[in-house]
Amino acid sequence: MLKLRQVFAFMIVFAVALPGFAQGAPSRAPATITRGVQALAAPSVLLYNGETLITADLIENYKRVQAEKETLKISDFIPLTISPSADSGYVMSAIADKSISTIMDQPQFRESTLGRTADTVEKNLVQEVAFGGEAENATQHKLNFQIQAFQSQARLKYTGLTNAAFLYRARSSTFAFEIFEKLPYAQKQQLVLSHELRPQERVSNVSVRWDW
Known part of the structure; x- marks a missing residue:
């Protein structure tokens, strides 16, 4: 009887918690992983998010080096x-x-x-x-x-x-x-x-x- 009650209690807790996960409950993943996922999902984050990962100057320098090759x-x-x-x-x-x-x-x-x-x-x-001469047709x-x-x-x-x-x-x-x-x-x-x-x-x- 006790085991049956424990199973029902677990099912109730799972049913209550499931909507929270589906609706985007706060993640406990480390901040660095979160930023990495955001960067992959939205490349613009690399340039314009609070903590800049790749600066515009770095990209310009890379383009310049490639152009010089x-x-x-x-x-x-x-x-x-x-x-x-x-x-x-x-x-x-x-x-x-x-x-x-x-x-x-x-x-x-x-x-x-x-x-x-x-x-x-x-x-x-x-x-x-x-x-050489300063005349117009002078040889330099x-x-x-x-x-x-x-x-x-x-x-x-x-x-x-x-x-x-x-x-x-x-x-x-x-x-x-x-x-x-x-x-x-x-x-x-x-x-x-x-x-x-x-x-x-x-x-x-x-x-x-x-x-x-």
Whole structure:
């Protein structure tokens, strides 16, 4: 008889409590779980609820980083001006130098402590000089000199009557010189006359270069 009364009492309590659960009685779940469920159900809560989980600035920074990302190409790691007759040591050195330069130009590296240091050093080792007549059709000459300390090389570029570039690589004791002009009616092609002095040989080339 006692057990029967206990069963009836349990049924009465359950019947009274059930409507409260159905109508949304207060939850005893931790506040963090509640906020997480609300965020999943209503994404706007992430931005506009009392305790902001993801700020608008964070989203803008993410969009900016994504916009700055560029698909890397083979030419970013392998110089397209390497001569087919170049020795293996020179080829490996050229690929290493190009790869290091590409990595150092990536936003992720530039924003790091080492990247900012490298950027500051290289900027202090860059000099540019412009000169020429002030007349409307006068030729403007520009010299850009840069020492790339981390790659052990120096560059000198001239633009004006023509386009020319000089490069000295201290690691391989190599001096390179080239004159290049854009081909008529071409957007990305250049005609290049180059000459390179290496410890063991001299190489001259006439080629067409594509700027990808």
